[in-house]
Amino acid sequence: MDPEISGIELLDIAQQALSTEIIQRLEGDPRNVALMIGRAMRMVAREFAQLQRRFAAQAALLEFVDDTDHSNKMQALCWNIRNGRHDAHSQLHAALWADAAIRTSISKPSLLARTERRLAGLSENASSSDRG
């Protein structure tokens, strides 16, 4: 078996070593900094794992810019939104949601899980009301 591990696995092992061998021996400010380093490492690992989905979500957003003359499509999208070209546009809203959800799943997955549970609850309540 090839012992060479992937970058994600290496980050995971390093993060575990930080957690089990370093952080518990520290106190005060050094401990807080070490905790932040651990958080940053977990975030990078999640970003690696979701890189393709993240790029796909961003590409889906940029598809709403139809003018190929724009050198900066993100800027063009922002101007178009500001100028009212996409008011209440449901597909753009869905794309914005997908992009924010993927990036939140990288920065704070627990928040995304809580948000999705609440949305599911709201949707269930609405369905019950509809049936009622």
Added chain:
Amino acid sequence: MKNELSRLSEWLAGAIGQGSIKILAFHPSPHGSNEQNWSVVAEVDGSSSSFLIRKDGLAAVFAGHALADEFALLQLAHASGVKVPRPVAFCDDPEVIGTAFALFESVEGTSFGPYVVCDLSLGGDRSALAQRLGHELAKIHRMPASSLSFIGAPTSVPAATEVARMRAILDLLNIRRPALEWGLRWAEINATTPERMTLVHSDFRTGNYVLDSQGLAAVLEWNLAGWGDPLSDLGSFCAECWRFGREDLEAGGIGTRCAFYHGYEIESGTKIADSAVRYWEVVAHLRRAVLALQVGQHNFDRRPQLASALDSRSIVEIELAIVRATAPVTWRSVHGS
């Protein structure tokens, strides 16, 4: 050459009318949301007294009031019966501690948002606390703001003004984030003329008030106060981004929306328009995101650091809340609601 502490003790003796004062401690205070607040412990006539010092500094960066004006606001709030640290004196001589500063009586307790939300030994009964905060906010909205010349004149549609202000900041920072633009456009479309204009605190939220074991000890961070729609303060308080993980407790992560509204309605004698408060909750998210971008750029310009880098990644969490709250069905001019 005198050192900072001896200059401060000399100034303090003059400010509080005592002949001999010895500074026992002078260090950053845990109260408030930035590095402007410092704690001072002094021996005055043989007994220990505690003060809070607020240093000048960040107003120019984040468009808040000058410190002298903020001090005047606190004096007015104190005279109006609002729970604030008692203003003692203002020092405009930068020679004393390197910058102008305002001196207040110290307030015991905690303001750090995550502790306020999680530590139930703070603040007494939480339902009563939510009601009390509503009550206190109504007192703020009754303050005679016209007596403060630096507050300026009210604008007819404060939400539109706020949207324009935030767009100008994004443009100045050259930041392009479609979720924020979407939220700002929604806020522009849905802006309404408020039923009344009052003094508003503009940053009334968990993290900016101090709790002791009994209840509310003080409302802090007045440097953004100005004319506005009073419901904007209720929106800030209820905004999900200021609940510190307790999304289920809609009043600042500490109580129910109902208890908070009830306290406000009793004290103000007005009925709260819930839909307007929810509009301002979205604006509060936009404000927080834009402020986070400003703070992030300010910090990175001075010295890149890990905490700032991590904070920069949390802006998307605010964007998620903005996008969730601004679904197409909620756009007024399109749907006529």
